[in-house]
Amino acid sequence: MSVRKTVEILEALVGFDTTSRNSNLALISWVESYLDGLGVGHERVLDPTGTKSNLWATVGPAGVPGYILSGHTDVVPVDGQDWSHDPFDLIERDGHVYGRGAADMKGYLACCLAAVPGMLASPLKRPLHLAFSYDEEVGCIGVRGLIAQLARAPVKPIGCFVGEPTEMSVVIGHKAKRSLRVTVHGKTCHSSLAPLGVNAVEYAARLIVKIREINDRLARSGARDPLYDVPHTTGHTGTVQGGTALNIVPDACIFEFEFRSIAADSLDALVDEVTSYARDVLEPEMKKVAPEAGIVFELKSGFPGLDVSPQADVIRLAKRLAGQTDHGKVAYGTEAGLFDGAGIPTVVIGPGSIDQAHKADEFIAVSELEKCGKFLDGLVAHCRN
Numbered sequence: 315m316s317v318r319k320t321v322e323i324l325e326a327l328v329g330f331d332t333t334s335r336n337s338n339l340a341l342i343s344w345v346e347s348y349l350d351g352l353g354v355g356h357e358r359v360l361d362p363t364g365t366k367s368n369l370w371a372t373v374g375p376a377g378v379p380g381y382i383l384s385g386h387t388d389v390v391p392v393d394g395q396d397w398s399h400d401p402f403d404l405i406e407r408d409g410h411v412y413g414r415g416a417a418d419m420k421g422y423l424a425c426c427l428a429a430v431p432g433m434l435a436s437p438l439k440r441p442l443h444l445a446f447s448y449d450e451e452v453g454c455i456g457v458r459g460l461i462a463q464l465a466r467a468p469v470k471p472i473g474c475f476v477g478e479p480t481e482m483s484v485v486i487g488h489k490a491k492r493s494l495r496v497t498v499h500g501k502t503c504h505s506s507l508a509p510l511g512v513n514a515v516e517y518a519a520r521l522i523v524k525i526r527e528i529n530d531r532l533a534r535s536g537a538r539d540p541l542y543d544v545p546h547t548t549g550h551t552g553t554v555q556g557g558t559a560l561n562i563v564p565d566a567c568i569f570e571f572e573f574r575s576i577a578a579d580s581l582d583a584l585v586d587e588v589t590s591y592a593r594d595v596l597e598p599e600m601k602k603v604a605p606e607a608g609i610v611f612e613l614k615s616g617f618p619g620l621d622v623s624p625q626a627d628v629i630r631l632a633k634r635l636a637g638q639t640d641h642g643k644v645a646y647g648t649e650a651g652l653f654d655g656a657g658i659p660t661v662v663i664g665p666g667s668i669d670q671a672h673k674a675d676e677f678i679a680v681s682e683l684e685k686c687g688k689f690l691d692g693l694v695a696h697c698r699n
């Protein structure tokens with residue numbers, strides 16, 4: 315596969331501002347016409363508004379289990395970032411190509427698309443599927459519709475390669491995440507009469523301390539997975555809003571928190587610990603003063619973790635194709651847990667480094683695109699045998 319072709323495709327993909335808040339349909343149409351030019355069929359799996367879509371395409375025989383090449387088309391915003399050039403105009407300098415999404419993860423999409431002519435060159439015994447999603451960066455939302463459709467299909471793929479940037483190293487696990495928005499409803503009054511009110515900020519603070527205590531317990535004596543940089547489950551509060559003036563007892567406080575768990579811990583149990591504390595300890599106190607007071611939890615986002623056996627076929631195959639014997643786990647979340655949860659063994663392996671993702675002047679080394687191209691050539695050859 316020619317890396318120049320890959321860079322050319324990447325330039326086109328980066329040119330579409332597919333920040334998650336925008337439609338990705340212009341990019342999808344571009345990919346569709348590229349595939350049309352090669353005679354490859356494709357299918358959209360739209361979001362409920364019809365303004366965003368997953369794309370599914372198959373090269374090779376239908377009705378036979380094959381492999382999925384999975385990546386997201388959306389990118390994180392460039393707002394407030396100090397770019398030295400137009401982030402949606404790919405530029406090449408000293409063996410690197412710069413642009414929003416170059417590493418995360420349009421570089422991988424470009425490698426997959428550049429590999430299609432090679433897939434078509436002679437018949438495949440096992441098909442290769444492209445699965446390009448939307449709204450990954452805002453909680454792995456888009457791909458769920460596509461996976462639901464896969465679950466209903468008569469033949470299940472045998473493996474999935476999620477090309478998040480790992481510098482082409484083999485990743486067999488990532489943490490699960492769940493985030494919640496909490497609204498504490500109190501009762502307002504003049505602060506000189508504070509005991510007659512229910513201070514929503516103070517009750518929120520007690521709940522935030524509870525989350526911190528759970529975090530500290532996990533850090534001190536929780537389960538460990540040494541393949542992670544932070545080898546235990548974590549919990550944290552990220553935003554708090556409440557109160558209008560010092561002389562008013564605040565009647566509302568809203569905060570957001572999350573847990574990121576290793577496979578040994580249960581997110582349900584951890585969230586339960588927080589909600590039980592609210593229900594059994596805090597709310598009875600609040601309601602004694604004002605029966606209408608209370609605490610409401612809303613799920614914000616979440617995704618399952620990935621924890622594949624190093625012995626799984628897809629992991630062995632990825633290692634062989636990448637010329638590696640080692641594997642690791644990553645801190646960030648991916649769509650891999652969702653594919654794996656649907657019974658499709660999944661590995662995370664892709665070009666570029668997560669260190670360059672989400673930042674100003676995001677880039678990918680051309681040599682990384684080349685490595686990924688070789689990997690995909692190997693996979694295509696594997697699918698011929």
Ligand SMILES: [Zn+2]
Pocket residue numbers: 386418419450478
């Ligand atoms: Zn990504």
